Amino acid sequence: MTHAVTLDRRRVAALVIASAIGLALFLWPLWIDAESDLAHSGDAAVMFAVVVAMLIVVLAAEISHDGLDAKALALLGILAALAAALRPLGSGISGFQPMFVVLIIGGRVLGPGFGFALGLVSMFGSALLTGGVGPWLPFQMLGAAWLGMGAGLLPRASGKVEVALLAGYGAVSGILYGFLMNMWFWPFLTSTQEGIGFVPGDSIANNLGRFFVFCLVTSLGFDIPRAIGNVLIISFAGGALLRSLRRVSRKASFDATAVFRSPQALDEEASSIVPTQSDSSDSHAHSSSSASGSEHSNGDP
Numbered sequence: 001m002t003h004a005v006t007l008d009r010r011r012v013a014a015l016v017i018a019s020a021i022g023l024a025l026f027l028w029p030l031w032i033d034a035e036s037d038l039a040h041s042g043d044a045a046v047m048f049a050v051v052v053a054m055l056i057v058v059l060a061a062e063i064s065h066d067g068l069d070a071k072a073l074a075l076l077g078i079l080a081a082l083a084a085a086l087r088p089l090g091s092g093i094s095g096f097q098p099m100f101v102v103l104i105i106g107g108r109v110l111g112p113g114f115g116f117a118l119g120l121v122s123m124f125g126s127a128l129l130t131g132g133v134g135p136w137l138p139f140q141m142l143g144a145a146w147l148g149m150g151a152g153l154l155p156r157a158s159g160k161v162e163v164a165l166l167a168g169y170g171a172v173s174g175i176l177y178g179f180l181m182n183m184w185f186w187p188f189l190t191s192t193q194e195g196i197g198f199v200p201g202d203s204i205a206n207n208l209g210r211f212f213v214f215c216l217v218t219s220l221g222f223d224i225p226r227a228i229g230n231v232l233i234i235s236f237a238g239g240a241l242l243r244s245l246r247r248v249s250r251k252a253s254f255d256a257t258a259v260f261r262s263p264q265a266l267d268e269e270a271s272s273i274v275p276t277q278s279d280s281s282d283s284h285a286h287s288s289s290s291a292s293g294s295e296h297s298n299g300d301p
Helices: 009-026 044-064 070-090 099-110 112-130 137-152 159-189 204-218 220-252 263-273 277-298
Strands: none
Touching (some): 009 044, 009 112, 009 137, 009 159, 044 112, 070 099, 070 220, 099 137, 099 220, 159 204, 159 220, 204 220
16 A cells, blocks of 8 residues: 555554544533533534634644655645545435545555545535535544545455455445534434434433434435445446556655765765776776787697
């Protein structure tokens, strides 16, 4: 796998910590207590969106600092523009979203760090394109970033096995993405509806049960077409897309290491390859003497 974005220990730690905080913010209805003001405040979603946006800014700065070279940045822009252009094709009542295929293929070929950055940039660009900017955008960006990063963390495979692996991942991630997007705003839509509403302070098991019923009733009709669309596109076009992007990554040589040498070292290396003038003279003299000896040996006594 080509790693277009360099992830050292510091960046990995930043990704893990920020992802853990982001997941806790996604799941805030499960750990908030009944006495907390956040449990009854309509500003909770906005506040959490601001915190998630701050996490995204920190992560983007951390990844881009010495982690993206010019070639990786150019490829990130091309793939993000493609994903953003595909998103309007999936808007509507079906739930089908072809942009996720770009995130999955990009993360698989170019590594988890690139997949994370691709998810962030693609979702942000598509929101500007479609006018979908709001308190939900940071959550969408983080969810798309996880989707791209997860594709880069899948085990090694090749050929049809790899395509089947990515198709299965596309199905699971398509449904999980919908569930995550439901969780952060679920309390504000169902607080007065019996059986599917959020109850502050209730047990995690009871709230999760009501949440799954809510997803089954409201959003599973969107999530399943999204998962099926991912499976179909990856199954039929995944192999060609993987080969094409890998060909581009090989030409870009993201994994190549630059080696800098001093002028003295370069001169010594050149002198060991190109013979000097004295060496050429000695070689010519040796050849002449050999030829002369050969003539004497072939002459009359």
